[in-house]
Amino acid sequence: MDLTFASISDIAEAVQNKKVSAKEVAEHFAKRIATLDEKLNSFTTKNDQAIKDAEALDTRIAKGENVGPLAGVPFGIKEMFCTKGLKTTAGSKILENFVPPYDATVVARLKAAGIVVMGKLNQDEFAMGSSNETSFHGPTKNPWKLDCVPGGSSGGSAAAQAARLVAGTLGTDTGGSIRQPASFCGIVGVKPTYGRVSRYGIIAYASSLDQAGPMVSSVKDAALTMEVISGFDSFDSTTTQRPVPAWSKNLKSDVKGMKIGLMKEYMSGSLHPDVQKTVENSIETLKKMGAEIVEVSVPMSEFAVPVYYLIAASEASSNLARYDGVKYGHRAEFKNLSAVELETFYGKTRGEGFGKEVKRRIMLGTYCLSSGYYDAYYNKAGQVRRLIMNEYLEAFKKCDVILSPVTTAPAFKIGERISDPLTMYLNDIFTTSTNLAGLPGMSVPFGLSQENLPIGIQLTASHFEEQKMLDVAFALESASPVKGKNPHVI
Amino acid sequence: MIDKKTIEHIAKLARLQVSDEEAQEYSTQLAKALGHFEQISKVNTAGIEPLVTPTEIESFWREDVVKQEFTAEEMTANAPAKAGNLFKVPPVV
Numbered sequence: 001m002d003l004t005f006a007s008i009s010d011i012a013e014a015v016q017n018k019k020v021s022a023k024e025v026a027e028h029f030a031k032r033i034a035t036l037d038e039k040l041n042s043f044t045t046k047n048d049q050a051i052k053d054a055e056a057l058d059t060r061i062a063k064g065e066n067v068g069p070l071a072g073v074p075f076g077i078k079e080m081f082c083t084k085g086l087k088t089t090a091g092s093k094i095l096e097n098f099v100p101p102y103d104a105t106v107v108a109r110l111k112a113a114g115i116v117v118m119g120k121l122n123q124d125e126f127a128m129g130s131s132n133e134t135s136f137h138g139p140t141k142n143p144w145k146l147d148c149v150p151g152g153s154s155g156g157s158a159a160a161q162a163a164r165l166v167a168g169t170l171g172t173d174t175g176g177s178i179r180q181p182a183s184f185c186g187i188v189g190v191k192p193t194y195g196r197v198s199r200y201g202i203i204a205y206a207s208s209l210d211q212a213g214p215m216v217s218s219v220k221d222a223a224l225t226m227e228v229i230s231g232f233d234s235f236d237s238t239t240t241q242r243p244v245p246a247w248s249k250n251l252k253s254d255v256k257g258m259k260i261g262l263m264k265e266y267m268s269g270s271l272h273p274d275v276q277k278t279v280e281n282s283i284e285t286l287k288k289m290g291a292e293i294v295e296v297s298v299p300m301s302e303f304a305v306p307v308y309y310l311i312a313a314s315e316a317s318s319n320l321a322r323y324d325g326v327k328y329g330h331r332a333e334f335k336n337l338s339a340v341e342l343e344t345f346y347g348k349t350r351g352e353g354f355g356k357e358v359k360r361r362i363m364l365g366t367y368c369l370s371s372g373y374y375d376a377y378y379n380k381a382g383q384v385r386r387l388i389m390n391e392y393l394e395a396f397k398k399c400d401v402i403l404s405p406v407t408t409a410p411a412f413k414i415g416e417r418i419s420d421p422l423t424m425y426l427n428d429i430f431t432t433s434t435n436l437a438g439l440p441g442m443s444v445p446f447g448l449s450q451e452n453l454p455i456g457i458q459l460t461a462s463h464f465e466e467q468k469m470l471d472v473a474f475a476l477e478s479a480s481p482v483k484g485k486n487p488h489v490i
Numbered sequence: 491m492i493d494k495k496t497i498e499h500i501a502k503l504a505r506l507q508v509s510d511e512e513a514q515e516y517s518t519q520l521a522k523a524l525g526h527f528e529q530i531s532k533v534n535t536a537g538i539e540p541l542v543t544p545t546e547i548e549s550f551w552r553e554d555v556v557k558q559e560f561t562a563e564e565m566t567a568n569a570p571a572k573a574g575n576l577f578k579v580p581p582v583v
Contacts, residue, residue: 208544
């Protein structure tokens with residue numbers, strides 16, 4: 001069995017049927033991590049217990065126990081998720097030594113389903129970034145071209161998955177942080193409907209936008225992983241009590257009669273010619289498969305980027321207030337002082353602990369929430385947000401799924417955009433409105449640029465309509481010109 | 491206008507010490523970002539309820555049962571400084 005490129009379900013089945021042991025699987029991937037990750041910097045912490053954890057699974061299987069649908073599947077977890085006993089820094093100096101005493105609900109569910117955690121994956125600090133360059137652990141490299149970014153903020157997850165250092169990874173998506181790196185690295189990334197997946201134990205960035213999802217190598221693997229992580233959690237009052245559908249079993253590539261919406265506003269902007277071509281190819285493919293293409297319009301999406309950054313920065317400034325140097329995380333030195341002012345204590349600790357981008361967003365958010373500005377900024381953004389969502393819901397009366405680019409261009413060079421935050425923010429133009437409206441969205445690989453960099457197609461569906469989105473992605477995947485192509489680094 | 495004084499005021503509200511160099515940089519960048527945000531002021535939002543959570547929330551009540559999920563040792567394990575099971579901070583005024 002070629003473990004490197006095996007699907008999640010193939011590995012789980014082989015482990016359950018004792019064709020391969022969980023230990024052998026873990027050893028195979030641990031070796032890949034040890035030899036290849038120094039090129040990528042995708043891992044921040046390796047799980048020293050991984051082989052032992054795998055052995056424990058083998059013991060349970062030998063006793064005839066059913067260890068779950070993801071038996072022995074090696075997973076990498078973005079640093080944003082708390083993992084019991086395994087360092088979780090969120091890419092920040094302020095959490096440099098933080099070892100959580102508990103697992104995030106999604107991690108606990110994956111473990112209960114039989115995965116083996118191989119380690120934690122690099123990300124932009126507190127998930128703030130579109131390039132994976134703001135991490136305290138240094139930038140992650142794109143496995144397709146090492147001088148390019150893997151995308152952010154779940155860049156470590158995307159790079160590790162694309163290089164097959166693991167068989168599955170978890171990411172988080174606040175404004176496109178699963179879909180954009182998935183597109184840049186040529187993997188499948190899904191952001192489920194807001195409320196599908198528990199946020200308990202995920203380090204909070206912008207609570208009304210954050211959602212966790214799988215970053216894997218195929219649509220079926222994504223569906224399977226989502227079935228495990230989704231569902232009501234009494235620890236998160238924003239999770240839905242709706243039942244979790246059997247997405248992977250119901251997956252079909254027949255799109256005959258399905259209506260695919262093209263958003264007028266998204267097709268008129270300046271797209272990189274390779275992205276444009278990939279989008280056109282995907283539309284032609286779906287047409288040939290019998291889908292109907294319809295034009296839809298969401299005029300308010302013009303305001304998605306400013307509304308997104310305003311809401312995200314405001315919620316972040318509030319969420320990140322908890323890092324005060326008292327209970328956990330970095331604390332500035334005050335050794336030679338007899339006494340210190342409380343504001344100095346907090347200010348110095350936070351000033352030292354947070355990176356530039358995080359401080360910039362805290363400042364921005366604090367300003368927007370401050371007295372005299374709240375109504376003009378945060379409240380107004382919330383109102384425009386509702387208008388954006390309403391327009392989307394209208395658009396979905398005319399189509400099943402909306403197809404669009406993920407980004408305006410393929411992966412860019414490391415360092416190219418980091419000094420101009422606004423240009424970097426505009427990178428998220430196609431992805432942010434999905435989060436504002438709470439819709440499910442995903443990226444599926446469908447093209448390669450002239451420079452041999454992957455390009456994904458974004459699919460968005462109405463609330464809780466993940467099946468439709470996955471079906472269209474499954475159809476595109478079956479006809480994808482990049483199917484089976486892998487980065488050179490591996 | 492995001493001048494040095496405004497930056498100092500926001501930094502104080504945010505409990506964030508920023509260097510002079512950072513203050514200079516943030517004042518230019520914040521002005522640019524806020525200028526971009528101004529776009530939304532032209533949208534007519536009269537009578538629109540702001541959207542806070544994008545999907546429906548079904549309220550539920552957890553059973554009122556006392557549970558000990560963590561010990562004091564676990565809860566203070568990550569403290570930068572502690573005395574027994576208490577968080578230790580420098581003398582503050």
